[in-house]
Amino acid sequence: METAWFCLVAIMIAAYVVLDGFDLGAGAVHFLVAKTDAERQVVVRSIGPVWDGNEVWLLAAGGTLYFAFPALYASGFSGFYLPLMIVLWLLILRGIAIEFRERVDSPVWVTFWDVVFAAASLLLAVFYGAALGNVVRGVPLNSNGYFFEALWTNFRLGSDTGILDWYTILVGVAALATLSLHGTLWLALKTEGPVHDRSQSAARKAWWIVLVMTFLVTVVTFRVQPQVLNNFSEYPAGFVFPLLALTGLAAIGWFIRHQEDLKGFLASCLYLVGMLTSVVFGLYPLVLPASTGPAYSLTIYNAKAADYGLRVGLVWWFIGMALATTYFVCVYRNFAGKVKLEG
Numbered sequence: 070m071e072t073a074w075f076c077l078v079a080i081m082i083a084a085y086v087v088l089d090g091f092d093l094g095a096g097a098v099h100f101l102v103a104k105t106d107a108e109r110q111v112v113v114r115s116i117g118p119v120w121d122g123n124e125v126w127l128l129a130a131g132g133t134l135y136f137a138f139p140a141l142y143a144s145g146f147s148g149f150y151l152p153l154m155i156v157l158w159l160l161i162l163r164g165i166a167i168e169f170r171e172r173v174d175s176p177v178w179v180t181f182w183d184v185v186f187a188a189a190s191l192l193l194a195v196f197y198g199a200a201l202g203n204v205v206r207g208v209p210l211n212s213n214g215y216f217f218e219a220l221w222t223n224f225r226l227g228s229d230t231g232i233l234d235w236y237t238i239l240v241g242v243a244a245l246a247t248l249s250l251h252g253t254l255w256l257a258l259k260t261e262g263p264v265h266d267r268s269q270s271a272a273r274k275a276w277w278i279v280l281v282m283t284f285l286v287t288v289v290t291f292r293v294q295p296q297v298l299n300n301f302s303e304y305p306a307g308f309v310f311p312l313l314a315l316t317g318l319a320a321i322g323w324f325i326r327h328q329e330d331l332k333g334f335l336a337s338c339l340y341l342v343g344m345l346t347s348v349v350f351g352l353y354p355l356v357l358p359a360s361t362g363p364a365y366s367l368t369i370y371n372a373k374a375a376d377y378g379l380r381v382g383l384v385w386w387f388i389g390m391a392l393a394t395t396y397f398v399c400v401y402r403n404f405a406g407k408v409k410l411e412g
Contacts, residue, residue, distance in 0.1 A: 070379045071369040074137035075356070077386065079349040081130035086197075086345060087251075087338045088397075089123040092116035094252020096163065096190025097245065099183065102256060102267040106176070109183055113167060115259040115408045120167060122400060124160070129393065136382055140214055140372035141356045148208060148216040149200070152232050156196055163189035191245065198244025202237030205294050205348060206230070207358035210365040214372075226293065230360060236293055243282040247344075250275040250321070251337045258330040259408050272325050272333070280318065283344070287311075290351075296358065297351030307350045314343025 095116055103109040135142040146153060166186035170179050208216045209230065221231035224238075233241075253275060256268035291298045301307050317340030324333035352358070356372050359365035373379065 070376055070383075071137075071373040072354075073383070074133075074373070074379055075349075075353065075369045078130065078133050078137060079346065081126060081133050083342050083345045085123070085126035085130055087341050088126055089120070090248045090251045090341060091255035091334075091337075092120040092123060092252070093190045093194050094248040094250065095256055096186050096252070097194055097249050098252055098256070098268075098271055099187040099190070101271055102253065102264055104263070104267075106179060108264050109179075110171075111260055111264050111408055112256060113170065113186070115256055117167070118404045119400060121164065122397065125393070129389075133386065137374055137379060138356055138367075138369070138372040139374055141367050144210065144214050144216065144357060144367060144372075148218060149203070149232070151220055152196060152200065156193065156200075159189045159193045159196070163193065194245040194248045195241040198241035199233060199237040201244065201348065202240030203232060204357060205240070205290060205297070205352065206234075206236055207294065207360035207366075209361050210357065210359035210367065211361065212365065214365075214367060228360070236289065239289065240286055243279075243286045246275060246278045246282050247341070250279050251334075251341065254321070254325075254330070254334040254337050258334045261407050269325065269328065269330075272321075276318075276322050276325060280322075283314070283318065294351070294358065296355060297348075300351050300353060304350075307347075310343055310347040310350050312343070314340050314347060317341075317343055 095112055099109060099112055103112045131142075162185050166182040166189065170182035170186070173179075203218075206226070208218060209228070210216045219231045221233040222229050224231070224234045226234060226236060250272060253268045253272040257265055257272060260268065317336045317338070320336035321333055321340060324330075324336055354369045355366050356369055357367040359367075374382075
């Protein structure tokens, strides 16, 4: 049962990254692909009907994590308190920027909120990547399952790590590049004219950066967290997950060159799912590795809720997800097609 919930949490996180990832990426490249106020308005409208709904998956993932692995939830939310507060404020500022930019007809007002939107989106992508890097690297858990880390210390790995070190920053930059690529592919799919053309051009450049960062982060991760390489060595069937990522990345390059926007965006979704599931498979059964020693690590066994609650909750989880999925399908069907500035 604990393995099933581990997989469900991974699915929820992957769904959030795929869905909210493209509007974070669109925000990060906001000024790169849109040069006028009208063009920036098109970028915002390309995510307008769905961005807040996409963030529901973050809440759902957090709720699922709290229900299935309460010890992990308690440890993570206490140890990562400062970066979580930063993420919360960035989410708030980003939402306010989207809603407020057109409330006042003033170039200064609009430009200010455009800057806030782009900066918050960019920083969120970096912090999400750094959070993933912390989970992979491990944190200094004590015998009670809790830890504290400063935002940064000496930027080196070891016994005195911070939230930000050279490895987590590397993963954060990789996440920014990946979500920027994802966002440009979404904009190429949803827009026309100069924004579409610049989005395609940006996607071609971002693809090379993502290719290099994927290779670099993978090699470094094998050295930073031996559990990942051990899992793939012991269970070769798990190579299906990085194969999905590589297939998605190769397909992105192919479809960008042939200007097939929808297929390129779907390939980006496949790449994201492949990368995230590779990380999840590599860490299993760990949910939060301890840099203080394997004995202190949180696993699916010592962090899970009671078996009875997990069995009952599984039924309601499927009911809730069926309703949420139905809603999202309806929203995206109604939002199909290119974004028009008029109307």
